Amino acid sequence: MTWHITPELARGYADGSAAGAPSSSVEAHLLACDACRGLVASEAPTGRLDSVWAEIQEQVDAPRPTWVERLLTRLGVSPADARLLAAAPSLQVSWLLGLMAVLSFAAAGAAASSDERGLRGFLLVAPLVPVIAVAGAYGRRIEPTYEVTQSTPYPTYRLLLLRVVAVLSVSVALTAVFSLFVDAGWMAMAWLLPSLAMVGVVLVLTRHMELPVAAGSVVAGYALAVTAMASRNEVVVVALAERTQLVSLSVAVACLAVVVLSPARRAAFRRFP
């Protein structure tokens, strides 16, 4: 050993101000010299060491986002919101598989049927899929951490809306994909506006009742209306009628306005990092 690190060089190396060549020499020397390792360690600024250690810890054991979280983050959702969304019961694989099974039966029935009955069946089922998915987005009996969530300062309505938007997007996209297998032109998409209108009504009703109860009420109302129409054999005609589409659009827009403009909903639209 022909030389040792001077205190000045140790300080420069420890605080990062030493130039490249001397730093490389110091690193090579430290591998073989206990005394100089001690000197450099004593010069290392504690704050910097703590922040480096915290950075390492963050890189090593911070949770890896799930694929749902990564996808949502890529779509512009904040990582915190992505985590809250990933926990939505109706975004779990089992729920989605259930919805896909229902849709595949309805779409297969429509595709196999030679008359209008198949299409009628599909148009009866399809509007309900997003509503049922939304029902599973948040609620006392379906959210495992409901009790704890209620005791936190996080705005419940914001959580509910986040979940509903995510679940609605996924379920509408799924239903639209299955609609492609129904050979009925644009008629196969006639479920969309009635479905959005029903989800809108569900959201407005959540001011007075829990989400699953609101969704259940809307589904029950839909079933009654369909039963009444079925007695007159006019389901598909009604679904297709321009007036029905316009009414659905109006209801959806009105409900959206109620949700967005209501002062009590302001906290729901705060952005969380």
Added chain:
Amino acid sequence: MSPTVVVRDVTKRFAHTQALAGVTVEVSTGVTGLLGPNGAGKTTLLRILATVLGPDGGSVRTLGLDPADARDRTRIRRSLGYLPQEPGFQRGFSVFEFVDYVAILKELTPARRRHDEVRRVIAAVDLTSVSGKRVRALSGGMRRRVALAAALLGDPQLLVLDEPTAGLDPEQRLRFRELVSKAGEGRAVLLSTHQTEDVAALCHDVVVLHEGRVLFRGSPSDLAQRAAGHVWFAEDRDPRARIAWRTGDGAHRNLGDPPAGAVSVTPTLEDGYLLLVGARDEEAAA
């Protein structure tokens, strides 16, 4: 020092059940135990204090704030840790992910500081070695500790713990006692339990609830003293005893009004509690 929680004449009714019938309680810094048989109203009171439920009548002040007011309620929630009786979990999450999820709900930001806080509370409940494990893969006791870690997030001024030691083995219970005792240093902890030993070991104050009413408020030693002169051993069960059981060494521990000549023994908190609740049940039956 003013109490952290002041509850005055609180009532709560569920359909045909009067869960709370005019409860008045104060909770101050340290650990306060809440004892009572099933259906006494403990969980209802805790849920009200955790702002999950609103009372039908009476008043609650928590940290000087009114939980009936929406803004105050949010401020209370920022200073509150709550461990429910049956804590649910996003079971697909790892321990870290679950606690981080609750940390997001507690509005801890930014992410880096939040993660540091998550690590701190996971270390506090001694689960660092399993922080990457799925919650569903943990034992019941470990899951309770995960829920306690979530309750400890943000160093809350008020901790509401509903039967945190239920279903734990003796070693886990001792570990929990240590955690709760530490948590009670400098903050108010309200602990509901069926375990009188936990109350005797941890609490500076105890409240006994029975059928929605407060039967007793005071120190654990005061509650134990209620049974002074009413506990004696005999070879057989004494017919005058309100409650009696055979102990491991074959003698019978009798609680009630002792016969002449019986030698009283030092009562425990459990004796005081059993006599208090037993007497009230007898009054109700009469």
